[in-house]
Amino acid sequence: MGAIIWPSPHTFSPARHIDESGKFVYSPKVIPFGIGRRACIGESLARSEIFLMFVGILQRFTITSGYSNLPTISNEHLGLFYGPKPYKVRLEHR
Ligand code: HEM
Structure with a gap:
């Protein structure tokens, strides 16, 4: 065990x-x-792009978990990386 x-x-x-x-x-x-x-x-390009995208989204929308609970990562979606099951969030214009 690690x-x-x-x-x-x-x-x-x-x-x-x-x-x-x-x-x-x-x-x-x-x-x-x-x-x-x-x-x-x-890395530096990716960090700038992620920052700009998220800021753009967060400035325009209020995000809540809306329809379902936030996901947990499950073995069922193990590919190259662990990923969450599909889930919905609610975006409302600010
Ligand atoms: C969120 C975005 C990104 C993540 C999380 C990410 C992550 C990684 C990781 C983990 C590696 C492997 C490092 C290793 O072998 O130890 C890698 C390699 C690489 N990434 Fe990214 N990357 C991202 C975006 C980008 C972008 C935007 C570009 C190009 C414009 C890029 C170009 C490359 C290249 C060329 C390599 C191979 C480097 C080498 O083996 O010498 N990546 N990346």
Whole structure:
């Protein structure tokens, strides 16, 4: 068995990486773009695009879980990565 990096890895819980003031808590274990010589060459482009897209959406809409509970990550959707089951959210124009 491997070492425990964080508890309940199958639970969708972004809160485990966020402090009380809503800031991301740096961890060397969170490496979405890889590390070292083969690290993602598009990281800075991807970060800017993700920021611009989310800001654009959040400025225009209020998002709530609406129709169903937020998803949990399940083994049924294990492909290259774990992914949540399909779920619905509600977007209302601000
Ligand atoms: C959210 C967006 C993205 C994520 C999460 C991501 C993640 C990754 C990861 C995990 C790797 C493998 C690192 C490794 O082998 O250790 C990688 C490699 C790579 N990514 Fe991305 N990437 C993203 C966006 C992009 C974009 C926008 C581009 C190009 C414009 C890009 C170009 C590449 C290239 C060329 C490699 C291969 C680098 C190499 O092997 O030398 N990626 N990416």
